[in-house]
Amino acid sequence: MLILECPCCGVKAEETELHGGGEAHIKRETVGSDDDAFEQYLFTRANPRGVHLERWRHANGCGKWFHAARDTTTLEVFGTYSAQTYEPPKAIIDAIKAKRPDWSLKDWQGAT
């Protein structure tokens, strides 16, 4: 069972209270972008085995969106953080690197 702590209301919510929103920190393409960039933005998602940054919504709760850093194979959670950010905060990156020294945000962004 996946348990994430909602940073908006502080509830340690289990999976059935949450709704997954897929990959986090996607750059939104808009007017002026070419077709390739739009295709990337609309359809292409990373699906890593291992560390992943995701969006989640506390659907059966406070209703707010937030971000979570977790491992998709072990279900280990490195932390959750505010939705109002383009990149994970340093504390989250440090928490991931403490457990997965080889991981880097650049590589993760490159894979997406």
Added chain:
Amino acid sequence: MSNAVSALQGATSDGIAKVTEVGLRGMIILRGDLTSAKLKKAAKAATGVAFPDVRECHCDGDKGLAWMSPDELLVMVPYADVVDATARIAKALAADHALAVNVSDARAVFSIEGAGAREVLAKLAPVDLSRKAFTKGMFRRTRLAQAPVAFWARDEDAFDLMCFRSEAKYVFDLLTISAKAGSQVGFL
């Protein structure tokens, strides 16, 4: 004026806890900046109870304030006063980015009372309902089986629960089955 009735018109059931549909209750959703002194003043003036902190509900009979989310507050008043109370809050916050809406008729409210009240809810919701974790005055939005609900501890063994009116029968049946005599788990 039509004669307003609640969804289940006061249905009750008894078992390890007593489940009652408590009838009509005035409910106002107030969205805005919960740190604003003006909003706090308007909410307190409508109910006469202290302003709740995160995941808290302060109640006094039919009146109460509950923390719903970082920008949402539930204001409870007697059903007869709800139209006036909504107008008063809206007027007090007219100059601010805030919204007060009367949602009374979209809701059903239940009370779960008795020695088994905690168990009745714990069987249905993914929430730690031990006496140490869920104390008097705490408020929680969650799900009850498949229905989104919110409940709060009025007292050690007395909870109030609200759900959408359209799901009132489903929620009442769930609570009734969960409260069936002899169904204690005995863990809490």
